[in-house]
Amino acid sequence: MSDILVDSLYVVAALLFVLSLKFMAEVRTSRMGNFCGVGGMVIAIGATLLAYQSRSVDLLVGAVVIGAIVGSPIGLKVAMTAVPQRTAMSHAFGSLAVALVGAAEYYIDTPGIDPATLSVLCGEMVLGFLTFTGSCMAFAKLQGIISGRPILYRGRMFVSLGTLGVAVASAVYLVANPTQSLALLVLAGAALLFGFLLVIAIGGADMPTVIAILNSFAGISAAALGFVLDNRLLIVAGSLDGSSGLILGIIMSRAMNRSFTNILFGGVGAAAPAQSGGTAARVAQTYTPDDVVVVLRDARTVIIAPGYGMAVAQAQHVVKELSDALQARGIDVKFAIHPVAGRMPGHMNVLLAEAQVPYEQLWEMDKVNPLFPETDVAIVVGANDVTNPAARTKPDSPLYGMPILNVDKARTVVFIKRSMGPGFSGVDNDLFYLPNTMMVLGDAKKVLTDLLAALRNLRD
Amino acid sequence: MTALSSADLITNLMIFVLATVLGQELIRHVSRLLHTPLMALTNAISSVSFIAALIVLAEPSSEDVSILAAIAVALAATNIVSGFLLTDRILRMFRRRKPDK
Numbered sequence: 001m002s003d004i005l006v007d008s009l010y011v012v013a014a015l016l017f018v019l020s021l022k023f024m025a026e027v028r029t030s031r032m033g034n035f036c037g038v039g040g041m042v043i044a045i046g047a048t049l050l051a052y053q054s055r056s057v058d059l060l061v062g063a064v065v066i067g068a069i070v071g072s073p074i075g076l077k078v079a080m081t082a083v084p085q086r087t088a089m090s091h092a093f094g095s096l097a098v099a100l101v102g103a104a105e106y107y108i109d110t111p112g113i114d115p116a117t118l119s120v121l122c123g124e125m126v127l128g129f130l131t132f133t134g135s136c137m138a139f140a141k142l143q144g145i146i147s148g149r150p151i152l153y154r155g156r157m158f159v160s161l162g163t164l165g166v167a168v169a170s171a172v173y174l175v176a177n178p179t180q181s182l183a184l185l186v187l188a189g190a191a192l193l194f195g196f197l198l199v200i201a202i203g204g205a206d207m208p209t210v211i212a213i214l215n216s217f218a219g220i221s222a223a224a225l226g227f228v229l230d231n232r233l234l235i236v237a238g239s240l241d242g243s244s245g246l247i248l249g250i251i252m253s254r255a256m257n258r259s260f261t262n263i264l265f266g267g268v269g270a271a272a273p274a275q276s277g278g279t280a281a282r283v284a285q286t287y288t289p290d291d292v293v294v295v296l297r298d299a300r301t302v303i304i305a306p307g308y309g310m311a312v313a314q315a316q317h318v319v320k321e322l323s324d325a326l327q328a329r330g331i332d333v334k335f336a337i338h339p340v341a342g343r344m345p346g347h348m349n350v351l352l353a354e355a356q357v358p359y360e361q362l363w364e365m366d367k368v369n370p371l372f373p374e375t376d377v378a379i380v381v382g383a384n385d386v387t388n389p390a391a392r393t394k395p396d397s398p399l400y401g402m403p404i405l406n407v408d409k410a411r412t413v414v415f416i417k418r419s420m421g422p423g424f425s426g427v428d429n430d431l432f433y434l435p436n437t438m439m440v441l442g443d444a445k446k447v448l449t450d451l452l453a454a455l456r457n458l459r460d
Numbered sequence: 461m462t463a464l465s466s467a468d469l470i471t472n473l474m475i476f477v478l479a480t481v482l483g484q485e486l487i488r489h490v491s492r493l494l495h496t497p498l499m500a501l502t503n504a505i506s507s508v509s510f511i512a513a514l515i516v517l518a519e520p521s522s523e524d525v526s527i528l529a530a531i532a533v534a535l536a537a538t539n540i541v542s543g544f545l546l547t548d549r550i551l552r553m554f555r556r557r558k559p560d561k
Contacts, residue, residue, distance in 0.1 A: 018482065018486070020501065020505065021483070021486040021487065021498075021501075024486075024491075024497070024498050025486075025490055026491055027493060027554045030494055031548065034501060034544060034547045034551060037504060037505050038544050041505070041510075041540060041544070044510075044511055045508075045511060045514070048511040048514045048515065049514065052515050052518035053518055054514065054518050055517060055518060055520065055526070056526050059517070059526055060514070060530065060533060062530070063531070063533035064533060064534070066534045066537070067533065067534045067537020067538040067540070068537060068541050070534075070542075071540070071541030074538070074541075074542035074545075074546070075541060075542035075543070075546040076549065083496055083550075086542070086546070087499050087503070090503045090539050090542065093507075093535040093536070094503060094506055094535070094536070096532075097507070097513065097531075097533075097535040097536045097539075098512070098532075100513075100528045100529070100531055101513050101516055101528070101529060101532045104516045104525045104526075104528040104529045105516060107521065107522070107528075108516065108519050108521045116466075116469060211499070215499060215502070215503065218503070219502070222506045222508075223479075225509060226476075227469070227472050227476070229515060230468055230472065231511065231512060231515070232472065233508060233511070234508060234509060234511065234512055235476050236479045237505050237506050237508040237509075239476050239479035239480045239483055240479060240483040240486070240505060240506070241483075241503065242483070242506075243479075243480050243482075243487055244483060244487045244498060244502040245499075245502075246484070247487040247488060248487070248495060248498075248499070251492075251495075337492070339492065344495075344499065345492075345496060345498075346492060346496035346498070347496060349492070349494075349496065349554075350497070350550055350553070353553040356555065358556055359493055359555070360556060360557050361557070364492055
């Protein structure tokens with residue numbers, strides 16, 4: 001098999017990967033995009049198998065079979081509410097694969113390895129290993145294995161950055177002394193520890209940004225491995241993945257009005273801070289689903305704002321039924337999607353798509369916000385901080401400056417919430433105390449089911 | 461095979477920079493509706509690191525090194541299979557409003 005042919009096939013694969021992302025621009029062509037991705041992958045693997053005869057076919061076949069056996073049920077069965085944790089897991093797998101290949105390459109090439117290659121290799125391994133443990137911790141938080149609250153301690157920055165320093169120092173030492181393979185183990189250990197320390201200090205609601213950043217790291221480390229192996233297809237694929245994570249991370253952090261540094265090292269959401277003075281005696285009016293129906297009966301326009309609470313309560317299907325019932329009464333129903341609602345980019349869209357809500361009904365924040373003043377009823381299901389008007393009005397609030405869904409501008413706000421506790425940020429929501437807000441306390445699914453039943457009983 | 465000449469390094473850097481810029485442009489145009497399947501898709505695509513493990517498995521090396529590469533093959537294969545399957549499953553769920561009766 002000639003090198004020219006293999007390289008040509010790699011060009012075709014790279015083109016298919018690029019087209020794959022291009023087709024993801026809109027829903028209509030998106031499945032074609034996925035097929036292009038599959039096509040590119042098949043060509044890339046086929047060309048490589050032709051060009052490089054594996055010396056241990058049994059190991060290779062065994063590994064592929066394990067991958068297929070583990071991967072198929074994940075791809076076919078994982079619940080839509082669990083997609084954020086499966087995404088974290090896939091970043092863990094991808095980055096560990098890249099780090100292990102990097103380590104293998106080190107052992108093969110030493111002592112003949114040149115300093116430039118070894119430097120890139122060290123960077124790739126640090127990034128790969130830290131992304132692995134970071135993603136494992138993100139998985140554990142999203143899966144509820146460990147608490148979603150950030151774990152903070154005194155001198156945290158010092159310990160974390162010190163660990164990263166050890167990893168970098170061992171990398172420098174290894175480049176200077178390529179045969180000292182013990183330094184590789186120190187590098188790996190320190191990078192693994194740093195990833196762990198970094199993510200345990202980050203709270204659950206920051207996960208959309210964290211997942212995007214880890215996505216970017218996984219992609220960049222794959223591209224770095226492409227440099228080491230002089231494999232340009234890997235450079236292209238890794239760069240595309242790295243770009244994707246970066247763009248998504250920027251969108252997420254803008255939607256929270258926070259910097260990457262603040263999200264990674266800020267430890268936001270650790271404990272509820274004391275309420276700002278003067279608001280201690282505020283009392284929210286609570287209502288029942290029957291009260292809400294009275295308002296909905298005369299409504300012409302309704303906007304539903306879902307959040308992570310909808311996912312937790314698995315309430316997306318009831319929400320869809322409510323939407324259908326309202327539409328059957330001639331009411332215009334839209335869904336307002338905040339970019340960081342949920343636990344990963346696009347999480348709410350997927351849950352509502354699963355419940356068969358047509359995607360024309362899903363409105364982005366910037367497009368839906370001007371519509372709230374003409375909306376009769378806004379129904380908030382399991383969202384909190386992303387609706388807090390303090391983000392617009394109170395310069396001393398931690399949320400100040402964050403773009404929010406302006407549900408408070410609707411004529412009536414129905415806020416469905418499990419308890420009166422503050423949101424993830426620990427900040428009390430001013431919305432609860434507005435005269436046009438109806439608080440309905442209880443499990444989202446239960447409240448919506450009752451509301452639906454009451455709505456269907458209406459005779460008029 | 462891996463002693464990089466500086467010319468190769470610069471060419472690769474060029475590819476990296478151009479692919480990153482192209483990637484930024486492409487991703488910027490992806491509908492926000494599709495950010496979750498996009499992540500599943502790009503993750504599967506970057507698991508083309510599978511081929512890096514294949515290349516390592518073809519080089520003469522010790523048993524231990526082959527095992528490292530084989531673990532990488534299994535991890536990358538898991539991502540490829542689950543990534544593409546999940547992306548398709550999610551994309552099939554996005555549907556338009558049913559035409560009025």
